[in-house]
Amino acid sequence: MQDFQEFTKSVFSGQWYTSYLLIGMLCLVAYFITSRILLRTVSHLFKKTSTKFDDILIEERVFSKLPFLVPLVILYNSKDLLYWNNLLDRVILSTIALIFLYSLNALINALNEMFKLTDLSKKFSIKSYTQIGKLLINIFGIIVVIAVLTGNSPVYLLSGLGALTAVLILVFKDTILSLVSSVQISSNDLFKVGDWVEAPQFGADGDVIDIALHSVKIQNWDKTISVIPTNKLIDSSFKNWRGMAESGGRRIKRSINIDMSSIKFCTNEMIDRYSKYNVIANYIKVKLEEVQRFNIENNITDESLINGRSLTNIGTFRAYIEGYLRNHNKIHDEMTFLVRQLSPSANGLPIEIYVFSNDTDWLNYEKIQADIFDHLLAVVSEFELKVFQNPSGSDFKSSFADVNE
Numbered sequence: 001m002q003d004f005q006e007f008t009k010s011v012f013s014g015q016w017y018t019s020y021l022l023i024g025m026l027c028l029v030a031y032f033i034t035s036r037i038l039l040r041t042v043s044h045l046f047k048k049t050s051t052k053f054d055d056i057l058i059e060e061r062v063f064s065k066l067p068f069l070v071p072l073v074i075l076y077n078s079k080d081l082l083y084w085n086n087l088l089d090r091v092i093l094s095t096i097a098l099i100f101l102y103s104l105n106a107l108i109n110a111l112n113e114m115f116k117l118t119d120l121s122k123k124f125s126i127k128s129y130t131q132i133g134k135l136l137i138n139i140f141g142i143i144v145v146i147a148v149l150t151g152n153s154p155v156y157l158l159s160g161l162g163a164l165t166a167v168l169i170l171v172f173k174d175t176i177l178s179l180v181s182s183v184q185i186s187s188n189d190l191f192k193v194g195d196w197v198e199a200p201q202f203g204a205d206g207d208v209i210d211i212a213l214h215s216v217k218i219q220n221w222d223k224t225i226s227v228i229p230t231n232k233l234i235d236s237s238f239k240n241w242r243g244m245a246e247s248g249g250r251r252i253k254r255s256i257n258i259d260m261s262s263i264k265f266c267t268n269e270m271i272d273r274y275s276k277y278n279v280i281a282n283y284i285k286v287k288l289e290e291v292q293r294f295n296i297e298n299n300i301t302d303e304s305l306i307n308g309r310s311l312t313n314i315g316t317f318r319a320y321i322e323g324y325l326r327n328h329n330k331i332h333d334e335m336t337f338l339v340r341q342l343s344p345s346a347n348g349l350p351i352e353i354y355v356f357s358n359d360t361d362w363l364n365y366e367k368i369q370a371d372i373f374d375h376l377l378a379v380v381s382e383f384e385l386k387v388f389q390n391p392s393g394s395d396f397k398s399s400f401a402d403v404n405e
Contacts, residue, residue, distance in 0.1 A: 004131070023078050027071035034353055035067035053114050060110040065099045086151070094148045101141035108134050124192050128182035128230075131213035178214045184234055185211065190308040196241035200226075202228050249332035249356030250365045256376060257348035258314060259386040266311040270384065274316055279323040287311060314341075317383040318351060321376060325355055330368045332356040348388030 042063065046054035057063070076092050112130045114122055147154040169176070184190065191197050191208055197218055198205045204226035210217040216233055218226045244250055264276070275284045291309045294300075300308035322339045325331050338354040357368045380387055 002083075005157060018139060022199075023074065027074050031068040033066055039063055056110045056113045057107075060106050060113065062103055062106040062110055064106075065102050068099055069096060072099075090151065094145045097141060097145050097148060101138065101145075103194070104137055104141075105134050108137075112118050122194065124189070125211045126185055127211060128178075128186075128213040132179060132182075134212075155325060163239075174214065174231070178229070181230040181234040182211075182213055185230070186364050190234070191238075191240050191242070196245065197238055198241065199226075199228065199233060199236065199238040201236050201336040202226060202233070204228060222334050245360050247335070247356075248360065249335045249358055252353060252355050252357055252365075252372070254369070254373065255342065255350040255352040256380070257350050258317075258380075259388040260344060260349050261347070262386040263312065263314045263386065264384070266313055266316060270313065271311060274383075277320065280316065280320045281326065282315070283319045283323065295362045313383045313385055314349070314351075317380070317385055320383070321351065321353065321377070324375070325353070325372070328372065329355055330359060332358040347390075 009238050043058050046058055049055075072092050072095060076089070079089065108130050112127055117127050143154050147157055152270050191211075193208050193211060196206065197208050199218070204218040204220060206218050206220040206226075208216060209219045209225075212230070214230060216228050216230055218228065220226060271284060273287070275281055288311070291311065295308040298308065318339055318341065325337070325339070326333075331337070332355070336354060337358040338352075338355075340352050340354070342350040342352050351404075353372075357365050359365060359368060379388060
């Protein structure tokens, strides 16, 4: 208090009036030169270069606070010409530390933006690491500022944090959990920016657009944004579709339910008709030879189809599906290819198609799948089969009309 009173008394008494005026003007001129001339010149030169890295330094305002350092340094080195005390000394030094702290935070943000321009950003994100770095730097910077203002050593302040460890852990619990989750995401490569992630418990289904320390942003297919805490997402289950995209194939798994009352043996007329279908012409020829050879070897005549082996319309239809898909130019021929008959149920006999399209784009995939089943549903009747479906209102109406007649 005594130092402050002496300081104010000396200023208003005019003892150092000239010195204060000259140094004040020098500080203003120095600030004007660095901020209005030097900083603008550097910004102009950076924008003229072909690289975008230096532009990011300007956009993130890395140098915006540095002009304040010049007048502060002038003031600090002019203390022999002015009335000075330890309080002003500590205030100037702490202000310089805060300016460096701000610039360092801006530089870390700029480095993160620069990383997004590289090819490595497609593989993983460093945003969570930059946030951790900023957190540690800010904590250390605040300790240094407090130490300078109070005139104590930073080591002395750090030693006092030992007693507050439990409190700090409680306060930064979510941050610590998020830090561990971020390390798990990066080390195990669970997902990255651009991956299609499905997390139904959070109502999220879309592309990952941002991975931060505390949260993960997912842009859903309806363009809404789901923000999920990082530790909550890791603790729950989610599906990453990256493997599908990288494999080059997308699964088609769908069934056609056949009305079992329409299943029967093939007649000679049906076999002759099927032999004209290019997709199964060779199948019919080979299968007929196999059936005839078996029946001859076992002395089985054609009097009864039950006694020997015969072709069925359902088996021939299954062979047609397989041949049709083998010749389809949108089906991946190096991935799982399966046309199988599942267990009969109250909804008919399912013929399941389990194949992969060679186009993973969602829109194209849906078109390919629809085209395949449009064709198969249309040709079912050619094999004298019926697709099973539950009775509709028109079915009941026609049944009642037949009864009334």
